[in-house]
Amino acid sequence: xxxxxxxxxxxxxxxxxxxxxxxxxxxxxxxxxxxxxxxxxxxxxxxxxxxxxxxxxxxxxxxxxxxxxxxxxxxxxxxxxxxxxxxxxxxxxxxxxxxxxxxxxxxxx
Amino acid sequence: xxxxxxxxxxxxxxxxxxxxxxxxxxxxxxxxxxxxxxxxxxxxxxxxxxxxxxxxxxxxxxxxxxxxxxxxxxxxxxxxxxxxxxxxxxxxxxxxxxxxxxxxxxxxxxxxxxxxxxxxxxx
Numbered sequence: 001x002x003x004x005x006x007x008x009x010x011x012x013x014x015x016x017x018x019x020x021x022x023x024x025x026x027x028x029x030x031x032x033x034x035x036x037x038x039x040x041x042x043x044x045x046x047x048x049x050x051x052x053x054x055x056x057x058x059x060x061x062x063x064x065x066x067x068x069x070x071x072x073x074x075x076x077x078x079x080x081x082x083x084x085x086x087x088x089x090x091x092x093x094x095x096x097x098x099x100x101x102x103x104x105x106x107x108x109x
Numbered sequence: 110x111x112x113x114x115x116x117x118x119x120x121x122x123x124x125x126x127x128x129x130x131x132x133x134x135x136x137x138x139x140x141x142x143x144x145x146x147x148x149x150x151x152x153x154x155x156x157x158x159x160x161x162x163x164x165x166x167x168x169x170x171x172x173x174x175x176x177x178x179x180x181x182x183x184x185x186x187x188x189x190x191x192x193x194x195x196x197x198x199x200x201x202x203x204x205x206x207x208x209x210x211x212x213x214x215x216x217x218x219x220x221x222x223x224x225x226x227x228x229x230x231x232x
Binding site: 040042044045087094096097098099100101 | 151152153154155200202204224225
């Protein structure tokens with residue numbers, strides 16, 4: 001089975017940097033994804049990690065440590081439009097994605 | 110490229126009726142499509158994996174006779190909610206993975222592309 005944990009809610013200020021953590025315990029591992037989802041909309045892809053280390057990707061770099069079962073997503077230069085839910089998802093060997101419960105981020109002025 | 114569409118975007122139906130939701134990959138071929146369900150303020154829960162030309166694989170707790178999945182072509186998968194009840198009201202989202210069968214390079218082999226979702230309300 002899959003156990004994926006991330007904080008339920010976070011609040012940050014416009015222009016700041018925020019880090020959203022995700023820990024996982026899974027029976028198989030074939031990559032970790034981060035998605036952004038606005039209310040009532042489908043998730044949109046942000047980043048993908050399969051090897052350890054930091055994947056630099058614009059304002060949304062992501063980090064993975066497979067030995068620790070840990071990932072984080074960085075959101076740099078926060079904008080009001082970044083207020084959304086951020087979903088951590090682990091892919092098993094069959095390509096299906098197992099999602100965490102999501103972190104609701106509120107960006108304040 | 111890599112666009113997935115869903116139809117309808119929202120539907121309201123009476124309890125006991127059946128509803129069909131279509132998921133199409135518009136510019137790539139998808140051997141495998143996935144169906145997810147999302148209840149309010151909760152995350153996406155995988156319901157089933159749909160494989161072209163074969164039976165779908167359902168996750169534990171998902172009734173295969175209630176949620177009928179057909180994946181008849183490389184660009185279309187359908188989910189039919191049979192004898193819908195109010196507790197089936199949810200946001201249903203499909204995703205597709207580029208199989209690379211079209212002959213060109215697989216653009217995003219590590220990525221699933223999500224449809225815009227279908228909001229189902231059962232009265």
